[in-house]
Amino acid sequence: MPEKISNKSENKIIITVSGVDQIGIVAKVANVLADYRVNIEDIKQSLMQDYFVMFLLGDISQAEKSFKEIKEAIQKAGEELGMEIWVQKKQIFDRMHNV
Amino acid sequence: MSYINADYILETIDMIRVHHLDIRTVTLALSLRDCCDSDVRIVGEKIYNKITKYAQNLVSLAQEIEEEYSIPIINKRISVTPISLIGESCKDYDYVYLAKILDKAACDVGVNFIGGFGALVEKGCTRGDNALIESIPEALAQTERICSSVNVASSKAGINMDAVLKMGKIIKEAAKLTSDKDGIGAAKLVCFCNVPGDNPFMAGAFHGYGEPECALNVGVSGPGVVRAAIEALPANSDFGDVAGKIKQIAYKITSTGELVGREMAQRMDIPFGIIDLSLAPTPEIGDSVAGIFQAMGLEHAGAHGTTAALAMLNDAVKKGGIMASSHVGGLSGAFIPVSEDAGMIEAAEKGCLTFDKLEAMTSVCSVGLDMIAIPGDTPSDTISGIIADEMAIGMINKKTTAVRIIPAPGKKAGDKVVFGGLLGEAPVMNVSALSSSAFVQRGGRIPAPIHSLNN
Numbered sequence: 001m002p003e004k005i006s007n008k009s010e011n012k013i014i015i016t017v018s019g020v021d022q023i024g025i026v027a028k029v030a031n032v033l034a035d036y037r038v039n040i041e042d043i044k045q046s047l048m049q050d051y052f053v054m055f056l057l058g059d060i061s062q063a064e065k066s067f068k069e070i071k072e073a074i075q076k077a078g079e080e081l082g083m084e085i086w087v088q089k090k091q092i093f094d095r096m097h098n099v
Numbered sequence: 100m101s102y103i104n105a106d107y108i109l110e111t112i113d114m115i116r117v118h119h120l121d122i123r124t125v126t127l128a129l130s131l132r133d134c135c136d137s138d139v140r141i142v143g144e145k146i147y148n149k150i151t152k153y154a155q156n157l158v159s160l161a162q163e164i165e166e167e168y169s170i171p172i173i174n175k176r177i178s179v180t181p182i183s184l185i186g187e188s189c190k191d192y193d194y195v196y197l198a199k200i201l202d203k204a205a206c207d208v209g210v211n212f213i214g215g216f217g218a219l220v221e222k223g224c225t226r227g228d229n230a231l232i233e234s235i236p237e238a239l240a241q242t243e244r245i246c247s248s249v250n251v252a253s254s255k256a257g258i259n260m261d262a263v264l265k266m267g268k269i270i271k272e273a274a275k276l277t278s279d280k281d282g283i284g285a286a287k288l289v290c291f292c293n294v295p296g297d298n299p300f301m302a303g304a305f306h307g308y309g310e311p312e313c314a315l316n317v318g319v320s321g322p323g324v325v326r327a328a329i330e331a332l333p334a335n336s337d338f339g340d341v342a343g344k345i346k347q348i349a350y351k352i353t354s355t356g357e358l359v360g361r362e363m364a365q366r367m368d369i370p371f372g373i374i375d376l377s378l379a380p381t382p383e384i385g386d387s388v389a390g391i392f393q394a395m396g397l398e399h400a401g402a403h404g405t406t407a408a409l410a411m412l413n414d415a416v417k418k419g420g421i422m423a424s425s426h427v428g429g430l431s432g433a434f435i436p437v438s439e440d441a442g443m444i445e446a447a448e449k450g451c452l453t454f455d456k457l458e459a460m461t462s463v464c465s466v467g468l469d470m471i472a473i474p475g476d477t478p479s480d481t482i483s484g485i486i487a488d489e490m491a492i493g494m495i496n497k498k499t500t501a502v503r504i505i506p507a508p509g510k511k512a513g514d515k516v517v518f519g520g521l522l523g524e525a526p527v528m529n530v531s532a533l534s535s536s537a538f539v540q541r542g543g544r545i546p547a548p549i550h551s552l553n554n
Contacts, residue, residue: 068163091168093104095355097104097110
């Protein structure tokens, strides 16, 4: 049985990937997340001309490493892909855009 | 159920990356009232130990939160009880020594400024207050991170003109003792009317009398975000639409500050104090309050209409921000520091923005005459006259006003001063050559105003 996934908002992260489209972006980011035991809850992506933008909602409640280590690993993957990657706790979006 | 809202995410990232949205400061406000002793060395020891104990994780926790939300927290700072009160307990006063201790404590915990080297003297000075005020120039010259503020007036007490007279001399001396750095000492010294005791912004931050043992106060910023939002409105939008948009943005900025403040306070295990929802500019291009005036349709800051634009901006920021937090405090509004705002610097250099226009603007901005360089040979009595005028605006209008001006040693109108960093650079502005001496030297107090018959 998988461990129960926490629904606490502080465990939710949003990963935003943007840059020139290429093969293997989703795979590479997803691989890092699997290695760090980050559960993917939702993915949205769009392609405008050759510009790729992906948003990924993850849950870090089962992760053993710290947020900082996870973020560094994802950003390293971004550098290797030549893509810009932002990794943020989801709370900032919830707080900023909801009354 | 969690979901992804791409528009919200992109808007937030744009606000941070393109328009300089940031948390301007997280300020640990700390009471030092239990550090009193008759021996100044013991006072120093108690102060150092208390600050380094409470603030030991301030910087690392702020960096941790910065990482998690990817929002820059520009400054980590400390504000303390007015030191005049603490140093007064000593048999032999030595305020410069206490300033050095504060400076060392700030340095050792990694904060760039510590505020509270000041006194509240709107009605009169105690012996300790006088000793502290006398020590300010020396204290600022011998330290790096100390900020000093003196409240010389209030709507309830009137204006302490003896203190105003003295502060004219102190400001001049503070600039003179730091003449090798364009008089930077005066850039860390501010006179107030109706000073708030929970302001997290320097140079006026201190921990007021009615405050708890400690608290975490937050100052947010984001003039660039407001400018971009106004520019994105249709060109024919009326003032109702503009004010509405400013309120929306202020809400978003303040909500973010509230989140960061509460997280910081929780992790430091201290109470969350207030959020100061100010639009504080920086010298960075695009991070300018003057830029907001241009987005509203004025050719430059200083044009006729600037005071009205600022009044609307200041009010809309408060209205929008107040919804986002239960505890709004500090100076909350729009700052108009000249040297710290690229648009204001440009306007001043081109001669569009004069000292007199700035004074008019202070009647509706959140603070006052801020970071204005004036000729080094300006008589101290003229500086006292400037302070008296500004205090009168605050006293009558029941608002906070302040004066932070730098009589730049050896500089004349049109020259330039450079402080670097957030303090920026500014052209030296002309002030009136007429004498204020006989007026400011009368001494005593300007009585508190009547609080009815508001005409």
